[in-house]
Amino acid sequence: MTDSPKFLSEAESAALVDDELALSAAREAFLATATGSTFPVVIGRSSAPENRFTLKSGSAGDLVGVKVGSFWPGNVDLPRHSSTIVLLNPATGRLSAVVEAASANAYRTAAADALAVDILARKDSRTLTVIGTGHQALHEVRAVSRVRPIDRVLVVGRRPDAARAFAADVTARTGLTAEPVDAQAGVTAADVLVTATTAREPLFDASWVRPGTHISAMGADGPGKQELPVQLYEHATLFCDLTEQSLTIGEFQHAPDAAPVQLGAVLAGTAAGRTSDDEITVFDSSGFALQDLTLAAALLRRSTAPGEAQ
Amino acid sequence: MTDSPKFLSEAESAALVDDELALSAAREAFLATATGSTFPVVIGRSSAPENRFTLKSGSAGDLVGVKVGSFWPGNVDLPRHSSTIVLLNPATGRLSAVVEAASANAYRTAAADALAVDILARKDSRTLTVIGTGHQALHEVRAVSRVRPIDRVLVVGRRPDAARAFAADVTARTGLTAEPVDAQAGVTAADVLVTATTAREPLFDASWVRPGTHISAMGADGPGKQELPVQLYEHATLFCDLTEQSLTIGEFQHAPDAAPVQLGAVLAGTAAGRTSDDEITVFDSSGFALQDLTLAAALLRRSTAPGEAQ
Numbered sequence: 001m002t003d004s005p006k007f008l009s010e011a012e013s014a015a016l017v018d019d020e021l022a023l024s025a026a027r028e029a030f031l032a033t034a035t036g037s038t039f040p041v042v043i044g045r046s047s048a049p050e051n052r053f054t055l056k057s058g059s060a061g062d063l064v065g066v067k068v069g070s071f072w073p074g075n076v077d078l079p080r081h082s083s084t085i086v087l088l089n090p091a092t093g094r095l096s097a098v099v100e101a102a103s104a105n106a107y108r109t110a111a112a113d114a115l116a117v118d119i120l121a122r123k124d125s126r127t128l129t130v131i132g133t134g135h136q137a138l139h140e141v142r143a144v145s146r147v148r149p150i151d152r153v154l155v156v157g158r159r160p161d162a163a164r165a166f167a168a169d170v171t172a173r174t175g176l177t178a179e180p181v182d183a184q185a186g187v188t189a190a191d192v193l194v195t196a197t198t199a200r201e202p203l204f205d206a207s208w209v210r211p212g213t214h215i216s217a218m219g220a221d222g223p224g225k226q227e228l229p230v231q232l233y234e235h236a237t238l239f240c241d242l243t244e245q246s247l248t249i250g251e252f253q254h255a256p257d258a259a260p261v262q263l264g265a266v267l268a269g270t271a272a273g274r275t276s277d278d279e280i281t282v283f284d285s286s287g288f289a290l291q292d293l294t295l296a297a298a299l300l301r302r303s304t305a306p307g308e309a310q
Numbered sequence: 311m312t313d314s315p316k317f318l319s320e321a322e323s324a325a326l327v328d329d330e331l332a333l334s335a336a337r338e339a340f341l342a343t344a345t346g347s348t349f350p351v352v353i354g355r356s357s358a359p360e361n362r363f364t365l366k367s368g369s370a371g372d373l374v375g376v377k378v379g380s381f382w383p384g385n386v387d388l389p390r391h392s393s394t395i396v397l398l399n400p401a402t403g404r405l406s407a408v409v410e411a412a413s414a415n416a417y418r419t420a421a422a423d424a425l426a427v428d429i430l431a432r433k434d435s436r437t438l439t440v441i442g443t444g445h446q447a448l449h450e451v452r453a454v455s456r457v458r459p460i461d462r463v464l465v466v467g468r469r470p471d472a473a474r475a476f477a478a479d480v481t482a483r484t485g486l487t488a489e490p491v492d493a494q495a496g497v498t499a500a501d502v503l504v505t506a507t508t509a510r511e512p513l514f515d516a517s518w519v520r521p522g523t524h525i526s527a528m529g530a531d532g533p534g535k536q537e538l539p540v541q542l543y544e545h546a547t548l549f550c551d552l553t554e555q556s557l558t559i560g561e562f563q564h565a566p567d568a569a570p571v572q573l574g575a576v577l578a579g580t581a582a583g584r585t586s587d588d589e590i591t592v593f594d595s596s597g598f599a600l601q602d603l604t605l606a607a608a609l610l611r612r613s614t615a616p617g618e619a620q
Contacts, residue, residue: 005410007317039354044367045347046374046400053398055365055376057354064356066365068376068396070403084405086378086396088363090356093380095394098408100315 003089006097008299014103016302017295019143022104022111025298029060029290030115033242033264036060038289041249043222050074054221058289062090067292069105079135081105085296099296106136108295109287110143112241113216116283117192118147119266120239120274121214125191126151131183131203131227132196132219133157133166140194140218141170141178148192153178156186156203184208195219195227206231211278218285220251228282230255236280239263239273242288250286260284313399316407318609324413326612327605329453332414332421335608339370339600340425343552343574346370348599351559353532360384364531368599372400377602379415389445391415395606409606416446418605419597420453422551423526426593427502428457429576430549430584431524435501436461441493441513441537442506442529443467443476450504450528451480451488458502463488466496466513494518505529505537516541521588528595530561538592540565546590549573549583552598560596570594 008016038058045052050073057066065087073080083105089096101108117125125148130137133155141153153176157163163180170178187193187208193215195203206229209215215236219227233255240246240260252258263283265271274281318326348368355362360383367376375397383390393415399406411418427435435458440447443465451463463486467473473490480488497503497518503525505513516539519525525546529537543565550556550570562568573593575581584591 004319005317005408007315007408009314010404036357037355039352039365040350042349042352042365042367044349044369044374044376046369046398046403047346047371048400051374051400051403053367053374053376053403055349055352055367057352057363057365059354059356061357064354064361064363066354066363066376066378068398068405070398072401072403075402078402078404080403082398082402082404084396084398086394086408088356088378088380088392088394090358090361091382092385092388092392093356093361093363093382093390094320094388094392094412095378095408095410098315098317098396098405100405102404 005095006300008099008303010100010102012303013099013101013299016299017104017107019107019111019146021298021302022107022295023114025294026108026111026115026291027267029294030264030267032060032290033262034268036290038242041245056289056292058293060290063293063297064088064090065293067289085292087293087296097296097300099299101295104295104299106139108291109136109218109285110139112285112291113140113194113218114143114147116216116239116263117144117214119263120281120283121148121192122212122277125214127154127189127191128194129154129156129186129190130194130196131156131186133162134196137166137196138169138173140196142174144192144194145174145176150176154181154186154189155179156181156183197227198225199227200224201226202229203227205229209280211280214281216283216285217251221286222249223253226254227251232282233258236282238282240284241286245286245288246284251284315405316610318409318613320410320412322613323409323411323609326609327414327417329417329421329456331608331612332417332605333424335604336418336421336425336601337577339604340574340577342370342600343572344578346600348552351555366597366599366602368603370600373603373607374398374400375603377599395602397603397606407606407610409609411605414605414609416449418601419446419528419595420449422595422601423450423504423528424453424457426526426549426573427454427524429573430591430593431458431502432522432587435524437464437499437501438504439464439466439496439500440504440506441466441496443472444506447476447506448479448483450506452484454502454504455484455486460486464491464496464499465489466491466493507537508535509537510534511536512539513537515539519590521590524591526593526595527561531596532559533563536564537561542592543568546592548592550594551596555596555598556594561594
């Protein structure tokens with residue numbers, strides 16, 4: 001046999017990942033959208049139909065592989081989401097590495113948001129509103145507050161007690177002032193608005209959004225999911241991670257005439273980002289394979305250079 | 311962390327697999343086509359576009375997962391095909407096992423052929439003709455000769471020297487009489503005809519096929535691939551592994567009006583197989599995820615019960 005495949009367990013990848021690694025991997029992935037390839041997303045299920053898995057595969061440079069994401073809603077003592085990234089050796093096609101990445105996946109998704117905020121939000125954005133009070137939402141707050149001078153976090157949740165608890169958690173973990181508010185108050189006050197839910201209908205009214213707001217829609221990643229009102233798109237500039245995915249499984253499945261700009265093109269300087277302080281910018285994240293491949297590669301590099309781990 | 315994922319290396323799975331294990335796993339997989347699920351096949355590629363990978367995913371019973379098959383045509387010292395099977399824990403969605411299965415994959419594919427021959431070919435089939443002289447073809451000869459009293463193997467290859475060498479290899483490895491012949495002689499003499507090529511056009515003339523012949527088409531597994539002449543279907547009874555795949559990436563992509571019967575239905579007794587000794591039966595194998603999942607599970611069972619390994 002030739003070189004053995006590398007394996008990073010969930011415990012190992014969870015110990016290796018941090019926001020900086022994830023943001024660097026996200027930047028690499030978004031830049032690679034110009035030259036890399038992604039292949040059709042498969043949404044499968046187990047024999048119990050409520051348990052779903054997603055296959056996202058792609059290749060770019062010397063990376064080629066697939067992320068198996070799973071969502072088992074009935075998990076009680078374990079996270080409901082899991083993630084396994086499989087890398088092939090680009091020279092031989094053989095298995096190169098397997099990275100369990102359930103914890104890292106939350107960093108990866110939040111890093112795409114942070115990258116979008118860093119590229120698209122006003123530099124003076126101070127108020128961050130997050131709709132959603134789950135595990136992912138906390139990652140979003142932390143990642144976004146690293147790239148903008150956020151000094152106030154507003155939390156919108158369906159259940160008031162969950163919103164209160166989440167706000168307390170934000171303060172405890174980040175030191176930021178955080179308070180639960182209703183949707184209209186939260187949307188109206190936002191410099192940056194992040195939606196991180198599993199919603200299947202719009203979470204707010206488009207008329208509530210102030211000029212200059214940046215919105216990152218993180219939730220929609222399958223048919224039927226929706227967080228944003230389509231009326232918003234009449235007065236906003238639209239961005240996404242990957243156009244073909246965004247129009248089929250992302251937020252813009254509900255706006256078939258939308259022509260969102262891929263964030264990677266803005267990052268590469270081949271497309272414009274925000275052009276004025278009054279512009280409303282919308283970024284839709286559907287999540288794409290190259291994020292997973294660059295994340296796995298970054299984790300593997302750090303695992304073999306322990307002196308550089310943080 | 312809960313239970314750690316199991317890992318079977320290529321060397322381990324190659325040492326564990328045999329025709330009997332593969333045939334048993336194939337039977338289990340074909341029976342599961344009645345109740346299990348398979349999801350759309352993804353055909354991707356690396357940055358070098360000649361290198362391709364295929365994702366086949368599915369679930370049945372307590373099995374859920376994906377096979378990553380790869381085909382790197384430029385491999386010189388390594389096999390061109392590789393295979394990695396990823397199983398998820400049906401209770402939690404977390405990674406359960408990773409099985410490298412390049413060698414085992416050849417057994418798995420040949421086992422589907424053996425199962426089809428066992429179900430569909432005349433009991434007195436003695437002459438096996440194989441078109442194709444590659445690695446897979448040898449597996450087909452061995453697996454088929456376990457289920458029928460084959461006493462003569464005829465070999466058809468594009469290059470006479472390859473056909474001669476392959477025939478010698480068959481005799482050396484199986485003890486069977488084997489000889490290279492031209493396509494017409496091979497097809498006309500066959501009780502069982504197996505095609506195991508990467509052809510993109512028919513390998514023989516339909517008029518050469520005698521009544522009573524069974525044909526297993528093992529090669530077609532992607533758009534544009536074809537081994538059989540469509541004229542054959544006017545006088546043959548058609549079977550396949552999985553109808554939706556067979557009509558899109560298998561042999562019957564070239565016969566859109568074909569309504570092949572799934573072999574699993576014959577195995578389960580819910581559909582008829584061969585009904586007379588004069589019938590021509592055709593089985594198309596496109597390869598489906600449940601074969602990979604049952605194979606991986608069988609290898610894992612054998613790996614933890616070494617006393618039962620052969």
